[in-house]
Amino acid sequence: MYQNIMVPVDLAHADKLALALDTAAKLSKLYHAPVTYVGVTASTPGVIGHNPVEYDKKLVAFVAAQAEAHGIEASGKTVVSHDPAVDLDDALVKAGHDIGSDLIVMATHIPNVADHFWPSNGGRMARLTDASIFLVRG
């Protein structure tokens, strides 16, 4: 049913993604759809790497670990953004489009008052993309 599953990952908080990662892996097996893990970084030094190349190496290692742990076909994509705090959703939508993903599985928080001011990433993604979105409460 699904051709490619995209999973946005925040490598700085990978420990909070377990449920979403597990869900994506199970869907991947169920529909025989490869998973693409997408990470967004800035070109300035960050928590994960000094530059996008270092960030990408960490993502490659993360993808390999996921593929091995779940026995799935997986790849990764690093996206560089000038201002990831604000442009994250747009960057992910574009990445999903470039990859050709028809299902996006992503972790999300429980709604709160702040969502009225800054919509959740998952909610905004659902508004911006024509792919199906599976939001997993973390």
Added chain:
Amino acid sequence: MSDPSGQGIPAPEGATTLIDTEYEVGQDNVSMSVGPFGLDIHNPVFAISGLTIVAFVFFTLAFQESAGAVFGDLRDWLTGTFDWFFLTAANIFVLLCLFLIVSPYGKVRIGGKDATPDYSYTGWFAMLFAAGMGIGLMFYGVSEPISHFSAAVAEDAGSPDSWAPLGGAAGNTAEARDLGMAATIFHWGLHPWAIYAIVALALALFSYNKGLPLTMRSVFYPIFGERVWGWTGHIIDILAVFATLFGLATSLGFGAEQAMAGLNHLFGIPVNDFSKVALIVGITGIALLSVVAGLDAGVKRLSEINMVLAALLLMFVLIVGPTLAIFTGFFHNLYEYARYLPELSNPFGREDDNFRQGWTAFYWAWWISWSPFVGMFIARVSRGRTVREFLTCVLIIPSLVSVFWMTVFGGTAISQLVNDGYQIVVDAPLELKLFAMLEALPLQQITSFIAIVLVIVFFVTSSDSGSLVIDTITAGGKIDAPVPQRVFWACFEGLVAIALLLGGGLAALQAMAVSTGFPFTIVLLLACFAILKGLHSEPR
């Protein structure tokens, strides 16, 4: 690359020499929630900077009566006592930039040997110009050349009470005009842009090439080593926040004064504390929308709109003003600038105390207090340029644009005064001189309105980019900290501008800009050494 097509990574990094440190970006940060909003802030830089500024604003408002006088005295003492220091430091920054342009270090590429620029020249220039000078050019474009010219041609030029540069040229209109324009260009040309360039280059080099967090302390790693991650670095970053906030507030104060004067001139809106506060609140609101929209959708777009509006106003004055005189004046002013540059930049043995201390030293301190903000902003958008390209573009081209701007606006005003006897342009208060000049040209209602819009948009572009920078510093160099933090700083800048305007007027704002500029000058001199050391270890 994990993506076999290579999409997503705009540029390969190429060879760089990363600094080997155990420090990780954000390791001293505290993540917490304030109500529903998440925060990711540096401990203790955020708290100390924020609380100190709150305390300062509180005392300024509590002692409104005496604050203005105290601030005025503080500014005069600093610029009067340390004028030689500001002038010498600025000369060192210019000389270092020129040396780096012609030296082999110029080949080093920011972001690695194979990095390509993130932004086109148009977007890049628009952002660095709007952030770097915006409001100032609007405020001083007419008033400064006219002030210097009037002081230089006056009979008392050269006396201890005179504000004329280099003793002036009493009674000699042509010489006074040359001197007035040269002195103005001196304040808006190579020196301020060299100050920005030094900070920007240092930040870009140590962040993109050395892999350290995008924050002021990183620049000092070659000098202080691992200690920059402790209190030495905390103090540098806190100073950078102070300098940025008060430097910005000064410009916002100028912007509010001028926009109010323009609105009063055009629409009769009364100039009082309430209207000034309302204006700052309104403009801070627009700045908020811009920071929330982000670097590309907000700041860059507004900067480009600004450039178009500024270019339109410039072209209009150029066409309806003394066109031929402006074109020939541009080259003539460049020549006069070069001719007077050695004397104007000389820190010792001069007798034009009022001009040197009241204008030049104040300007240098103001530019220096702005430098962490403009420098970090320029650094953030300058990845992929070589040091030579970077310095040439940041130093030479904006300087030429400033010369052209001053020639068009200042030259037209002086021409109105000398050729047409249009005295209003001299008699009008500082913040109204631009509108007085426009009044003598056709379509003054429209051009004055465009000028007010420009002041306001420049106001917004300074405020939003400033918020981004302060947020980055107080988040330990993280540029993906939660958006509410940017909102906090944008509101805070507006509040500081309001408090200081009410508390001590522009004197308070200027005093704080100069006060924070002084210690930061020492910081920048150390940064020069760090740049040389950092560049020396880079592959060329």
